[in-house]
Amino acid sequence: MQVTTIGYWGAYPEVNEATSCYLVQENDTNILLDCGSGALAKLQNHISLEDLDAVFISHTHTDHMADIYSLEYAMLIQTQLGNRTRPLDIYIYAEDIASLSFEYPGIVSVHQLQLTDHIFVGDLHVTFSENKHEIPCCAMKVTNPQGSSLVYSADTGYCDAIIEFSQSADLLIIECSFYEAQYRKIKGHLNTTDVSTIITKSKARKVVITHLPHFGQIRKLAEEIEALSQKNVQTAHEHLTITI
Numbered sequence: 001m002q003v004t005t006i007g008y009w010g011a012y013p014e015v016n017e018a019t020s021c022y023l024v025q026e027n028d029t030n031i032l033l034d035c036g037s038g039a040l041a042k043l044q045n046h047i048s049l050e051d052l053d054a055v056f057i058s059h060t061h062t063d064h065m066a067d068i069y070s071l072e073y074a075m076l077i078q079t080q081l082g083n084r085t086r087p088l089d090i091y092i093y094a095e096d097i098a099s100l101s102f103e104y105p106g107i108v109s110v111h112q113l114q115l116t117d118h119i120f121v122g123d124l125h126v127t128f129s130e131n132k133h134e135i136p137c138c139a140m141k142v143t144n145p146q147g148s149s150l151v152y153s154a155d156t157g158y159c160d161a162i163i164e165f166s167q168s169a170d171l172l173i174i175e176c177s178f179y180e181a182q183y184r185k186i187k188g189h190l191n192t193t194d195v196s197t198i199i200t201k202s203k204a205r206k207v208v209i210t211h212l213p214h215f216g217q218i219r220k221l222a223e224e225i226e227a228l229s230q231k232n233v234q235t236a237h238e239h240l241t242i243t244i
């Protein structure tokens, strides 16, 4: 299974970059975890949009789904051009997906995610866990036929659920929105102290921090976590690809 970082900023993208979006690939299967602002332009460096099989949206904050409507238009045009013959499955964790602004039900199939769902897309199996956030938000686990697993935290405050859900994951992509000095000053997100505790307790084999802040020195996030946890972590950046 190959995991590529498409976007990794929190809130809004820095110049020529994107907010949360990860491409997960196994053989011919291509899925997206979140589809943030700027993601579509970046994604096309890696695959053609018509080759996408499914998109999973962790919650409806726009830094995680801003480009989903542009993707619907892309699917419409690629279908009209004859390059795509099936609807794109879009799975969204939200209270009410009927209030969302999709316009072409034959082009995209929008599904309301339940935490108990087990979604199979080609060779990949996706499961979910409730986060602690301002609105309903879920973490996602993607497992391949060999049993390798990726856990993507999406947005969450500190909670036992994310520790349990990411137990022994081969790769944990975890949000890190704040520095050590900002310990729990803002609810619904993690700082470096929280991340250190979670990765120590979860025993994830590889860790990538994401959903990065627009202030401070980004390299300090990993430095603080490594000092607190004695574990190596990578900081997300564009085109970072990890095979597990």
Ligand SMILES: [Zn+2]
Pocket (backbone or CB within 6 Å): 010, 011, 061, 063, 064, 155, 211
């Ligand atoms: Zn966010």
Ligand SMILES: [Zn+2]
Pocket (backbone or CB within 6 Å): 059, 061, 133, 137, 155
């Ligand atoms: Zn959020």
